[in-house]
Amino acid sequence: MAADKEFDRGDEDVTKSAYDKYAEQEDVDPRCIPIKLDGPVPEHDAIEYPDYPAHDHETWSTLYMRQAEQLPGRACEEYLEGMRLLGLTPNRIPVLRDISLTLNEMVGWRVARIPGLLDTNDFFSFMARAHFPSTDYIRQPHEIEYTPAPDCFHDMFGHMPTLTNPFFSKFFQYFAQTFLRVSDPLDIRRLERFYWFTVEFGLINTSIGPRIYGAGILSSPKEVLHSLSGEVEVIDFHPERLGAQEYEVWHLQPLLFAIESFEQLESEFRAWARLKGWDS
Numbered sequence: 269m270a271a272d273k274e275f276d277r278g279d280e281d282v283t284k285s286a287y288d289k290y291a292e293q294e295d296v297d298p299r300c301i302p303i304k305l306d307g308p309v310p311e312h313d314a315i316e317y318p319d320y321p322a323h324d325h326e327t328w329s330t331l332y333m334r335q336a337e338q339l340p341g342r343a344c345e346e347y348l349e350g351m352r353l354l355g356l357t358p359n360r361i362p363v364l365r366d367i368s369l370t371l372n373e374m375v376g377w378r379v380a381r382i383p384g385l386l387d388t389n390d391f392f393s394f395m396a397r398a399h400f401p402s403t404d405y406i407r408q409p410h411e412i413e414y415t416p417a418p419d420c421f422h423d424m425f426g427h428m429p430t431l432t433n434p435f436f437s438k439f440f441q442y443f444a445q446t447f448l449r450v451s452d453p454l455d456i457r458r459l460e461r462f463y464w465f466t467v468e469f470g471l472i473n474t475s476i477g478p479r480i481y482g483a484g485i486l487s488s489p490k491e492v493l494h495s496l497s498g499e500v501e502v503i504d505f506h507p508e509r510l511g512a513q514e515y516e517v518w519h520l521q522p523l524l525f526a527i528e529s530f531e532q533l534e535s536e537f538r539a540w541a542r543l544k545g546w547d548s
C-alpha cells in the first residue's frame with residue numbers, strides 16, 4: 269500500500285518491542301520484565317483491599333496532590349470528569365473493587381487485579397473482554413520522582429478516569445480485540461506504536477488548545493509540563509502515521525499526536541483496522 273511505503277521506516281528489528289529490548293539489557297529492573305499469568309486473578313467485586321502501610325497512602329497522596337495541581341488547563345475535560353465520577357481523592361489509595369463497580373455501571377468495564385507488568389497477550393486478553401488489568405501496589409517512597417515499573421498510581425490515576433468515556437472505552441476494547449487477532453510482527457509493532465501515542469501519550473485538540481488524555485503523561489509530573497510546552501512537535505492524528513512512528517520509552521517525548529475527539533479515535537481506528545484486514 270502506498271501509505272505503508274510513505275510511513276514505514278523499516279529500520280529496526282520488528283520482532284521486538286521497546287520493552288522486549290529493554291528486558292534483554294543487563295541490570296534490568298525485575299519489575300519491568302513482563303509476567304505470563306499461570307492462573308486466574310481476582311476480578312471486580314472479588315478484589316480485596318490490601319492492608320497498606322501508612323507510607324503507601326502518603327506516597328499516593330504526595331503523587332496525587334502534585335499531579336492534580338498541574339492538571340487544570342492541561343488535562344482534557346473527559347479525564348477530569350472521569351476523576352470526579354470515580355471519586356478519586358488524595359486521602360488514600362482508592363479501592364479497586366469500588367472503581368470496578370463504578371466503571372461497570374457506567375461503561376460496562378470491570379477491573380482485574382494483576383501482580384505486575386503483564387505479557388502483552390495476557391494484558392490485551394483482559395481488555396478484549398472489557399477488564400482493565402490494574403496493579404494495587406504503589407512505588408516506594410524513594411521512587412516518588414520516577415519509577416520505571418508499573419504501579420497503581422499510573423494505573424488508577426493515569427488510566428481509569430478516561431475509561432469512563434464511552435467512546436474511549438469502546439475504542440480500547442476494540443483495540444485489544446484487534447491486537448489479539450494480528451500475527452504479523454510488523455503489524456504488531458504498528459499497533460504497539462498506536463497504543464503508545466494514544467492510550468499512553470495522546471493529546472486531544474479543543475477550542476482552547478491541546479489537552480492531555482494519555483495515561484503516561486497524566487501520571488508523570490515531567491511529561492505533563494513537557495507535553496504542552498513548545499519543545500514538543502504536535503502532529504494531527506493519522507492512524508498510519510502513528511503506526512510508523514518509533515518512540516522513546518525512557519525519555520521525554522519529542523513528538524506527540526492530537527486527536528480531535530474520542531469519537532474520531534474510535535471511528536478512525538476501526539476504519540484503519542478494516543483497511544489493514546485486521547477486523548476479521
Ligand SMILES: [Fe+2]
Nearest residue numbers: 422468483484
Ligand atoms: Fe499504562
